[in-house]
Amino acid sequence: SQTIHQWPATLVQPVGSPLSLECTVEGTSNPNLYWYRQAAGRGLQLLFYSVGIGQISSEVPQNLSASRPQDRQFILSSKKLLLSDSGFYLCAWDKVPSYEQYFGPGTRLTVT
């Protein structure tokens, strides 16, 4: 069966510090991968998606970036965090063709 992992589960970082969140998927190959952010009490905002190694599409201009160094690994990064980067970050995957995405457990980021 397929599983998706994210770490860390929670993170408290000062403004201006760097960020690296990691997501890995097991039990499948060549998945589509997504990064979402959810502000408190809000819906999910798509940040990045990837259909293959090294292929990243950005949905929202911001100080975040994403990379996919391996088939089942997706990394979200920032060089300098802003207060507005606080939120619940969710990684998700799906396979072609599918209207159903599978979400990881998420990382709750607080920027102080």
Next chain:
Amino acid sequence: GQSLEQPSEVTAVEGAIVQINCTYQTSGFYGLSWYQQHDGGAPTFLSYNGLDGLEETGRFSSFLSRSDSYGYLLLQELQMKDSASYFCAGPTPYSGAGSYQLTFGKGTKLSVIP
């Protein structure tokens, strides 16, 4: 732009039926999906309607009318564990990938009371 509108909160009694509506403002959606998210947890897929009509999965049913840009999620025989946020989402295809980008509504927080 694409947007989906849902009520922000709904309260219902255990054992009752509740309907959560979703209206959308776009012509590009390939149907409507529904996700459930418990507090602090990750969203999980509930159902998808690609065609007009009703889809039933156990206690949950989902309906879509593409001509009205409207859908709903129906939860029957409510249980306390159904207390969660429910999101409608519209999948739109992105080129060259054969998969779908989801645009989510802001979610409806359902509280089930005894």
